[in-house]
Amino acid sequence: MKTPRYAIPVSDTQSALWGLVRPLPLCILAVAAFLIFYELGQRPLWQDEAETSRLAQTVLTDGVPRAFDGKNLISQEEAREYNPDDGHVWRWSPWIQIYMSAAGIACFGENAAGDRFFFALAGLLSVAATYLLVLRFFRNPAWAALSAGLLTLTVPFLLFCRQGRYYSMGTLLTLAAIYAFFSDWRHKNGPLLGMALSMGLLFHANYLLFLSFVPSALACAILLYHERLDIKRLALLMIATMAMVIPGLFMYRLGSQSGMFDIILVPENLMIYFADLIMFMIPLPVLAVLAWRWRRFFVFLERPTDPAERFVLFCALLTVMSLLLLALVPQRFHRYIVHLYPLCAILLAWAGMRLWRWSRPSGLVFLLLIALTNWLHLYPLERTKLINRPWQNDFRMLTSPNFPLKLYLTELFSGYPDVNANIIAFFKEHARPGDTILAEYGDLPLQFYTGLRVLGGLQGPPAPEEKPEWVLIRRSVRVNRDRLLFPARAFVHTLDLERDYERLELPWPDEDFGNRADPYYHAFIPMEPPRLPLTIYRKKAGG
Template sequence: MHTNDTTSLAACRDWAFWAILILGAFLIFKGLGDRPLWQDEAETATLARNVLATGLPMVTDGVNVVSQEERREFGPDMIWRWSPWLQIYMSAAGQLIAPRDAFWARFFFALTGLACIAATYLLVARRFGDLAWARLSALLLALNVPFLLFARQGRYYSAGGLVFLAILWGFLGDWKRRWPPLLTIALGLGVLFHANYLLLLSLAPPLLGAALLLYRERTSLARTGLVIALSCTLIVPGILLYRMGRQSTLFNIMLVPENLMLYFSDWVMFMLPLPVLAWLGWRWRGFFLGRGGPDEPGERFCLFMALVMMGSFVILALFPQRFHRYIVHFYPACAILLAWAGLRLWRFSRPSGALFLILVGLTNWLNLLPMERLKIVNRPWENDLTMLTSVNVPLKLHLTELFNGYPADVNQALIDFFLANARPGQTILAEYSDMVLQFHTPFRVIGGLQGPINPAEKPDWVSVRRAVRVNRDGQVFAPREFVTRGLDLARDYERIELNRPDETFGNRADPYFHYFVPAGPPQAPLVVYKRKETARAD
């Protein structure tokens, strides 16, 4: 592998590298704060705002309580202990500039997403000395719309991708003999835990397994043990800090087959098209039949990454909640794989290679059309033709949202309404988007999954949503139960119908749910209830 100064200097002077970074910066930062935070982003950002006041992720500011797990996330000390803190402090760093501002709450996450593009290029250029492969890998990642959506979110997603690239960087170095690569791997594993420990739990075992299968000569038992010991100095305190044992009851072995199928579906629909996977499987059939892996370093590395991803999917399938965000850190690896495959095809037939690269870079046709022909497409019933689950040109959809905005954002509608109509000191009961309203408005906001509501509560405002949501136990959210049994909306409240659609989530990045263009009619309107003055007097 080439790691000499000449290769590094050539990479830094490469005009294509800087052009790709400028393109990536535009696609990530353009309109970054135009849409408000959605529910999960707002949870992180509200905790971060409390960090600015106390130095710790307290779940309350004295008015509101941050919770989406019915108050399981904290104890009597009111310190958040459900999920790692890295993303909270990243959000806090941005909010030092402007609290309650969506742009700055997302800024460092977006910057990390841009760093993923740069790191993808540098990993290939400096570890393999192939500028064409490096350029193409970075370009495919910069054009990948699902990756861009997650990079524009105020959560750990892009940070996980950057840390994974750092681990690969260290692994491809001479970590068996040199300290900097070894420390990079150990630090990367520790930081990954504090980004999201599920990423570490699903990544570390397949990393070790794939290394033993393909790089046994470069793997040292003693040095591996040292990596584990060093990373544990960061991980073990976190295990105690985040009280991971409280989540041990979330496992459900019965969901493993379905989850495994869904992760494979995600992989094919948005990351590596089925025809590419089929070709790679055929090309590497000798390895899977026990005849050894490829000798060429770049191809061996591609097989290594594929094995790591497949192993991670198996481990992730053990956890009952299956979300696309748990595999977002693999987008850079998939871009590297697609670029390698495209260059192999280009060198065999330039017209075919060019067509392939256009298809995977600008369309999702190879991802979806084969699945539709095989009738294995996984598309929610309510999705329309302007979403990533349908055959499209994703970059066109992304640019449409960047330049035209998204006027139908349900969270923006709620924020605008309450800022214009609610008075200081009033209470809002929100069936959903309670975290959003806590971050973007100054009011007391209860509801969501914060837990049971005091029967004596008489909220000034009630936001009821069309979607009926249930908790982990399959029970209806507490606000719906409270409104149904504890309030008389017809008698005590005035019904206000907003001229905005009651969309489900708002600016959610998940490619199954992200709307780039507002859906057309018919759509249920957003409804808010205002407590009548006569009811207040009573």
């Protein structure tokens, strides 16, 4: 039978796996393993990670995640995540990350490295899957290695792989779904089942990833690979996928969360997501050149004849459409687009190889700029005044024109005075068993590491009669979804701190989050004086 004009040349998966054990991909995986796993537990869990790990602790005792363990409440949404009438079962975010955390803690102990282990492993497997995806369907070891290599050197991706949250698992499941789609899913049940399983599990990893990725992938498939679609098999795929998804709609109470939609936020969300895209993922000049190159597709839907280029267009369209759908969600965070980093790495690797064929010096310079600097991402924005970057002179962060890998390695080898580490160390030394801490923020890391009773944070209002032995004041004033002061800060205002408490200023800076991975917030090098100190109030004897 004659090969269709737009067919992708395929080999078998076993051959692709054997290709992974060659020296170059093995070296890439070794570098990726080092960058992801080295000092994995160096910095303690921050607030969001600690939420997952605290729920994981309840899984290990009760079998299901619960928001109350008899002493402490686990909540960052003012008690929206559970119903006391059904035993505080967690019904807000999906459970895969919770069970991954529980498995890590069960295998390696109640520590940050144990909690993060299986998430880090999923990140490493994502690098391998990126290599396999390109090698399997395009038989181009150089492109495969370059894609995996660029992903390995992408610092924001590495940061998220070292977090005990769904980010790396969502990335791996996304790659698995794409891999299954380009397999012979129309005639073989294995790829069909693999695609349904990947997308169903993606929902249970994070339903926002599912709701943005699946419609985008379907639209891109219709536009670029409609000859690979079969209505009957597609219907079967949808049935199998929804069989996994529909129970989750009720389990996670998505209907109650839909009320947070706010159309007024959509334009701002779009701006922020596309700023993230060009600042950290695909530089604006690259997007502009590719948009011009593919102008006939955008005007006449004329698909590229080269299978590799058509797949790169698929990656670009899938990325952009996902951002458009995510803009409909009220909360916008960089973590919702981490699963798109491999697609961006594949695109940049292809662009670099095309440029190399045209001019080797130009291709080499482009690839070095992309792999080792963020200059191509940031300088064009500065010159064109498209984005005002107030952090551009902060050499500690990725938002400055620094060397990302240098910053990353500096943190790995030199460590970082993490704000949560300092708070935890203080209370481990000075608090007594049975003490209660009121923390304006960072309550969940304190619960995980100290075992003390910890109130406040984003849990909701403490009982009026509470008289905590310790009060942890944070410099940032936080408001809830209704733009009201969080109850923990409001409760502190009801206490007579001057009369009943002793003020302690600790010799450490009061940073906002600790080991948060978002590139807008993650600092790799400690700040220099002047800096606001951590402030803690200790209850006076008889107070």
